[in-house]
Amino acid sequence: MALRDRRREILDAAAPIFGEEGYERASIDAIASRAGVSKPTVYSHFGGKEQLFRESVADSAQQQNEAALGAIAQLDYSAEGWQEALYRLGLGLADCSLSPCSVFLDRMIAAEVGRDPDIFDVVQVRAVRPVQEALAGRLAMLGNAGFLRIADPVKAARQFMVLVNAELPGLTVLGTQRISTEAFEGAVHDGVDTFLRAYAAEPAI
Template sequence: MAPRNRRRDILDAAAPIFGEDGYERASIDAIASRAGVSKPTVYSHFGGKDQLFRESVADSAQQQNEASLGAILAMDLTPDGWRESLYQLGLALADCSLSPCSVFLDRMIVAEIGRDPDIFELVQTRAVRPVHEALAGRMAMLGNAGYLHIGEPGTAARQFVVLANAELPELTVLGTQRISAEDFEAAVRAGVDTFLRAYAVV
């Protein structure tokens, strides 16, 4: 049996507690209890609540980053497959944005950015920029292949992400309510259709 990774257990416990309760109300006692470790163990790994909060945000951003990057790297860029692959990418990125990890991350940022403005830059560095850079690279490849009119790949990448997710905040009440798979797919495909009307080579 592999040895228990207590640091991982603490991070897994901390993200939902910080996301649900916010920084001020979240307690080390509650995090330790959910992680199944002692309070001194939390302090030995993270030093204190502030450092644990920062590490929790960074870890959540990293998880979101990995899932989104995987979807981008899996794109089919062939003549017969690129268009449907773009739809599938939109679905994958939107699904990542509604994951518990992403919802908790968004809640933590909104709640704590006034107290700690550096949190925004941390998430941009760990999650947002690497995803947009990878997606911009794929947009450039689609443009070079003659499938899309791409002027600035970074702009196209950001607009793709926004359009794929455009209807979901309202439909899911900011990620707090589930919707059917059919409604989810219809909303994302409508956003990708809008993107294609603007960028696809006719």
């Protein structure tokens, strides 16, 4: 197996273990076993548990970033399709937030930010800000086209992301329980509807 592949296997194994066990309880032995590599191999790639944890958080953030940016890139700007496209975008972003990668990431941040405040900045830089900026740009284009009234696209992007995810933590018990497609789509649509009531240039149809 190539060195790059081993690194990928270790990161893939580390994220759920850190997410399930937290930093203190997670062990290099368990991560090595799940990755199918030796303990010295883990150390040779990451130096130690602290560095592996940091890189696991950064890697999870990057994966979340890529999925969300993919959803944003599909936004339709046509007069006939922009509103339905916003609903699809909301579903895409909310689906990203419920992915195993995102759930593990949220757990790691909540559990470890007090011990290591820099973890929050890592996630902001690698995942949150790039997505917010990309979404702000798309919303600004909808504003320029006359579909939305947006004075501050970055604030609008933040609010869109919050609204489409607002009901999901409670419905899924912080991502630990599955919900029906109907419940998921209903919660996201309610969030997009709230966004449109605030920002649509004309009443949403």
